[in-house]
Amino acid sequence: MAAPYVVDGTDLRERLSCIQERIERACRRAGRSPEEITLIGVTKTFPVSLVQAAREAGLRHFGENRVQELVAKASVLPGQIDGGDITWHMIGHLQRNKAKDVVAHADWLHSLDNLRLAETLERRATMANRVLPCFVQVNVSGEATKFGLAPEAVHNFLDALAPFEHLEIVGLMTLAAPAEDPEAVRPQFRLLRRLAETYSPKRNPRVQLRYLSMGMSGDFEVAIEEGATHVRIGSALFGPRREA
Numbered sequence: 001m002a003a004p005y006v007v008d009g010t011d012l013r014e015r016l017s018c019i020q021e022r023i024e025r026a027c028r029r030a031g032r033s034p035e036e037i038t039l040i041g042v043t044k045t046f047p048v049s050l051v052q053a054a055r056e057a058g059l060r061h062f063g064e065n066r067v068q069e070l071v072a073k074a075s076v077l078p079g080q081i082d083g084g085d086i087t088w089h090m091i092g093h094l095q096r097n098k099a100k101d102v103v104a105h106a107d108w109l110h111s112l113d114n115l116r117l118a119e120t121l122e123r124r125a126t127m128a129n130r131v132l133p134c135f136v137q138v139n140v141s142g143e144a145t146k147f148g149l150a151p152e153a154v155h156n157f158l159d160a161l162a163p164f165e166h167l168e169i170v171g172l173m174t175l176a177a178p179a180e181d182p183e184a185v186r187p188q189f190r191l192l193r194r195l196a197e198t199y200s201p202k203r204n205p206r207v208q209l210r211y212l213s214m215g216m217s218g219d220f221e222v223a224i225e226e227g228a229t230h231v232r233i234g235s236a237l238f239g240p241r242r243e244a
């Protein structure tokens with residue numbers, strides 16, 4: 001048996017079940033089923049041995065914000081697209097010159113936010129003969145440093161994705177502004193949900209906004225109360241990162 005992976009004095013299994021309990025409690029408050037929620041462990045900056053340990057603890061969804069890091073980890077622990085039993089989510093900003101690697105090794109993309117990127121992804125996905133599930137990233141906080149579309153541009157952008165047959169638009173994604181009190185960002189999550197709910201599927205039948213990717217370590221419970229289906233959790237699961 002592998003040695004337990006200890007983070008801040010606590011076994012990873014315990015940390016995982018603690019997060020799962022918090023997800024369940026948030027679901028109960030909102031009258032939702034925990035089965036609606038996909039927990040994505042964000043492993044950026046951590047070694048692949050941590051991904052392995054989390055997989056052994058039962059986690060199946062992993063997120064990375066840099067393509068190179070995702071590709072390196074997926075070469076050791078393959079995602080579904082490479083025949084593995086875990087799912088790799090590319091959650092960070094994506095440049096067009098890395099689209100090929102994402103199409104080759106990422107199962108899902110959370111950061112589609114411009115048409116030229118969509119065109120490149122479509123071309124690559126066509127060549128690879130696959131469909132790439134994508135979230136459209138929205139900048140709900142209005143911070144200039146954030147990637148993503150302005151909320152008022154989202155519906156027209158979704159319309160414009162109609163020609164891309166190899167991109168499956170599954171939902172909207174956002175990062176809320178950092179806040180001491182997660183209640184402060186509740187309106188941002190609510191705005192993302194409203195943007196999804198008010199998009200008429202008649203405009204582009206290929207767009208099915210079934211999912212909302214929102215909520216991180218500091219605010220995932222509020223995000224779930226506001227309709228999140230995919231929460232992206234790093235530090236609360238794996239401890240603090242040493243960022244470059």
Ligand SMILES: *Cc1c(COP(=O)(O)O)cnc(C)c1O
Pocket residue numbers: 042044065091092175216217218232233234235236
């Ligand atoms: C790093 C990251 C997360 C996780 O952040 P934590 O606060 O550590 O949970 C979630 N989403 C994206 C896009 C990230 O880059």
